[in-house]
Amino acid sequence: ALRLRVFDLNCWAIRYLSKRRQERIRLIGDMLRQEDFDLVLLQEVWSEQDYSDLKVKLGGCYPFSHYFRSGVIGSGLCVFSRFRILDTLLYQYSLNGYPYMLQHGDWFCGKSVGLVIIRISGIIFNIYVTHLHAEYCREKDAYLPHRLVQAWELAQFIRHTSKAADVVLLGGDLNMHPEDVGIRLLRGWTGLRDAFAEAAHFEGCEDGCTLVPNNCFTDKSELLPFPLGIRIDYILYKAISSFMVKCEELKTTTGAAPGMDVPFSDHEAVMATLHIQRQRQAAGATLATAEPMLVDVVTEARTEVAVGLRAAQRQRYSSGRMALLALLLLLLQAVAALGALAGLDAGQPFPKLSFCLLAFLAIGILLLATGLHLFHTMEVKMLHSTEEQMRMVLQTLQE
Amino acid sequence: ALRLRVFDLNCWAIRYLSKRRQERIRLIGDMLRQEDFDLVLLQEVWSEQDYSDLKVKLGGCYPFSHYFRSGVIGSGLCVFSRFRILDTLLYQYSLNGYPYMLQHGDWFCGKSVGLVIIRISGIIFNIYVTHLHAEYCREKDAYLPHRLVQAWELAQFIRHTSKAADVVLLGGDLNMHPEDVGIRLLRGWTGLRDAFAEAAHFEGCEDGCTLVPNNCFTDKSELLPFPLGIRIDYILYKAISSFMVKCEELKTTTGAAPGMDVPFSDHEAVMATLHIQRQRQAAGATLATAEPMLVDVVTEARTEVAVGLRAAQRQRYSSGRMALLALLLLLLQAVAALGALAGLDAGQPFPKLSFCLLAFLAIGILLLATGLHLFHTMEVKMLHSTEEQMRMVLQTLQE
Numbered sequence: 001a002l003r004l005r006v007f008d009l010n011c012w013a014i015r016y017l018s019k020r021r022q023e024r025i026r027l028i029g030d031m032l033r034q035e036d037f038d039l040v041l042l043q044e045v046w047s048e049q050d051y052s053d054l055k056v057k058l059g060g061c062y063p064f065s066h067y068f069r070s071g072v073i074g075s076g077l078c079v080f081s082r083f084r085i086l087d088t089l090l091y092q093y094s095l096n097g098y099p100y101m102l103q104h105g106d107w108f109c110g111k112s113v114g115l116v117i118i119r120i121s122g123i124i125f126n127i128y129v130t131h132l133h134a135e136y137c138r139e140k141d142a143y144l145p146h147r148l149v150q151a152w153e154l155a156q157f158i159r160h161t162s163k164a165a166d167v168v169l170l171g172g173d174l175n176m177h178p179e180d181v182g183i184r185l186l187r188g189w190t191g192l193r194d195a196f197a198e199a200a201h202f203e204g205c206e207d208g209c210t211l212v213p214n215n216c217f218t219d220k221s222e223l224l225p226f227p228l229g230i231r232i233d234y235i236l237y238k239a240i241s242s243f244m245v246k247c248e249e250l251k252t253t254t255g256a257a258p259g260m261d262v263p264f265s266d267h268e269a270v271m272a273t274l275h276i277q278r279q280r281q282a283a284g285a286t287l288a289t290a291e292p293m294l295v296d297v298v299t300e301a302r303t304e305v306a307v308g309l310r311a312a313q314r315q316r317y318s319s320g321r322m323a324l325l326a327l328l329l330l331l332l333q334a335v336a337a338l339g340a341l342a343g344l345d346a347g348q349p350f351p352k353l354s355f356c357l358l359a360f361l362a363i364g365i366l367l368l369a370t371g372l373h374l375f376h377t378m379e380v381k382m383l384h385s386t387e388e389q390m391r392m393v394l395q396t397l398q399e
Numbered sequence: 400a401l402r403l404r405v406f407d408l409n410c411w412a413i414r415y416l417s418k419r420r421q422e423r424i425r426l427i428g429d430m431l432r433q434e435d436f437d438l439v440l441l442q443e444v445w446s447e448q449d450y451s452d453l454k455v456k457l458g459g460c461y462p463f464s465h466y467f468r469s470g471v472i473g474s475g476l477c478v479f480s481r482f483r484i485l486d487t488l489l490y491q492y493s494l495n496g497y498p499y500m501l502q503h504g505d506w507f508c509g510k511s512v513g514l515v516i517i518r519i520s521g522i523i524f525n526i527y528v529t530h531l532h533a534e535y536c537r538e539k540d541a542y543l544p545h546r547l548v549q550a551w552e553l554a555q556f557i558r559h560t561s562k563a564a565d566v567v568l569l570g571g572d573l574n575m576h577p578e579d580v581g582i583r584l585l586r587g588w589t590g591l592r593d594a595f596a597e598a599a600h601f602e603g604c605e606d607g608c609t610l611v612p613n614n615c616f617t618d619k620s621e622l623l624p625f626p627l628g629i630r631i632d633y634i635l636y637k638a639i640s641s642f643m644v645k646c647e648e649l650k651t652t653t654g655a656a657p658g659m660d661v662p663f664s665d666h667e668a669v670m671a672t673l674h675i676q677r678q679r680q681a682a683g684a685t686l687a688t689a690e691p692m693l694v695d696v697v698t699e700a701r702t703e704v705a706v707g708l709r710a711a712q713r714q715r716y717s718s719g720r721m722a723l724l725a726l727l728l729l730l731l732q733a734v735a736a737l738g739a740l741a742g743l744d745a746g747q748p749f750p751k752l753s754f755c756l757l758a759f760l761a762i763g764i765l766l767l768a769t770g771l772h773l774f775h776t777m778e779v780k781m782l783h784s785t786e787e788q789m790r791m792v793l794q795t796l797q798e
Binding site: 352364 | 469473507555562756763777781
């Protein structure tokens with residue numbers, strides 16, 4: 001029997017943007033050093049300097065760590081561990097918002113799932129840490145298809161890489177409410193169980209919420225429809241071979257850090273104490289969700305992905321048309337210019353300045369629309385591919 | 400004991416660009432239908448229509464197939480199988496050339512490795528198909544660091560996803576000569592063995608070459624330093640659990656298709672007959688290369704990646720500087736324009752047309768340089784990350 005204490009937090013450590021970042025990172029480091037967890041999974045550690053500072057501070061109690069680099073800004077993911085990290089792997093999600101949505105910025109983060117493998121007294125742990133695309137508007141969530149593709153790829157990545165593991169653990173900010181289709185898909189397709197739902201003992205924010213109005217950094221207006229807050233940070237787990245995992249205790253922070261006036265982050269931390277025991281008989285099926293229910297979930301997810309696919313196809317079409325129109329305008333201008341050079345124009349010459357401005361405008365639109373067209377072509381490819389994979393899985397499940 | 404016949408070919412089926420594409424795809428389909436392989440791994444099937452045509456034609460003898468979509472154009476990878484495909488996964492390489500190298504175009508293909516899992520009489524096969532970045536100039540290969548990152552990611556992906564497999568098989572155009580560091584890295588780090596080197600019986604182009612001067616579609620000038628041709632298409636394999644794999648026979652095509660005046664592709668096809676047998680005792684270590692040799696290979700690869708990292712850092716720096724200069728010019732122009740509006744300019748006004756042209760030029764350079772800067776930032780991230788992973792592996796190996 002083994003007891004494992006896991007800590008998970010979205011640190012909200014965006015350089016120049018997050019409030020009181022350095023102070024909070026210092027607080028987080030102090031607390032982690034005091035509390036002495038076995039495993040620490042962090043998200044939104046965007047600055048490598050913050051990671052290095054934490055690494056120096058935590059070197060004593062967490063001698064092993066890994067920072068996952070990706071995208072322009074980074075994945076923001078890192079892991080600190082009391083146990084030697086045997087191996088790592090990063091999988092970058094194929095869809096992650098739009099580069100032109102600068103105000104959202106998710107695209108630049110290269111959202112990914114990171115895997116670290118550790119062994120504790122002969123038990124192989126596959127530890128996954130991830131952060132999915134944010135939800136900016138729940139009523140009209142333009143990023144739902146992308147987040148579903150991410151949830152699907154996350155589930156597939158876990159399934160394919162965890163076959164030799166004894167215990168699988170996933171921690172992270174999934175940006176989905178517990179009843180959302182993406183969570184049900186992830187849990188159903190991997191068999192992962194929700195530490196909050198399984199915990200024998202719970203202490204923390206009501207309903208296990210991790211984005212609460214009580215936290216001084218959260219946007220109160222966004223949480224208006226949810227007076228208790230929302231739960232979007234998770235610790236999920238399962239045993240694969242002849243082991244059994246139970247969640248003895250789950251805790252969350254509740255706004256301010258104990259004895260401090262500033263919370264660790266705008267998210268609450270999730271802390272689980274897991275109890276791992278060798279079982280006499282190897283466990284049978286690993287799918288937690290019964291197959292008929294799984295069929296429903298995959299069907300629902302596939303419908304949403306198909307909606308996203310149609311939207312992406314429309315955007316691909318309209319950006320392609322725009323590029324063609326700009327090209328046409330440029331060609332017309334070229335003909336007019338050649339005509340003017342040959343002295344063929346009858347009436348007043350077109351004013352040079354406006355002519356040039358128009359040409360530059362056309363070139364600008366042409367480049368922009370071509371870029372958009374290429375991007376949406378990729379988007380269509382990945383949505384199409386995910387939809388087809390889901391269709392294949394449904395076919396297999398129904399057989 | 401089981402006998403498996405595997406076919407691998409880079410089909411060179413680029414729409415509008417590849418010579419006699421449709422005719423060749425028809426020929427390939429006819430031959431595959433006649434020959435009745437167990438497994439067909441194809442690359443450069445860029446057009447989904449070509450895949451669909453092949454699928455229709457081969458439906459009878461290869462009832463199962465999968466097409467891997469990725470990037471703008473697609474990954475070009477597909478698999479046809481006599482056996483049911485149980486599961487699939489795609490991993491897109493994090494680096495794959497430069498989007499502005501339009502004449503090379505690799506970036507737009509979203510080069511990837513595709514995995515399909517099949518089971519034949521209870522034996523689990525993990526089949527990987529891939530196509531790495533092309534080599535355009537062997538003397539001064541600007542893409543070597545990217546190809547090495549790809550080889551490393553390929554090896555890592557295979558290691559992490561094949562743990563429950565009995566037999567691992569990799570087919571594809573690796574764009575590396577047999578003695579290149581990338582191949583040695585891939586083979587050393589995964590333990591995969593080269594079907595050509597292991598084959599009991601070989602028939603085909605001398606030295607197993609797959610890009611030969613004898614083929615009417617190959618560029619003769621590129622092959623001048625290699626009068627026999629080069630070998631860049633491979634079938635690699637290994638057994639993981641208590642199985643043993645032997646290559647009974649390896650064949651390549653030799654230029655023209657038998658009885659035809661046109662070859663299947665500019666590459667030669669590689670065809671292996673593998674013999675899989677259950678072993679009494681489970682095999683021990685799976686690393687084919689002895690550890691001291693592996694240390695040398697990883698060190699060599701790491702050096703090359705570090706060279707690429709420094710080049711990427713230089714490019715990131717110079718594109719950032721260019722963007723700053725363009726911004727500065729724009730600001731100067733804005734000040735001058737405001738001055739002119741306020742009637743402050745003393746001498747002759749700057750001609751309007753040139754002023755506008757200059758502003759547009761500055762905007763254009765600013766956008767372009769910013770885009771480049773972002774791209775090279777990502778490149779630096781991934782090269783740095785790979786170099787660090789290699790460093791970690793070296794540390795573990797040396798301990």
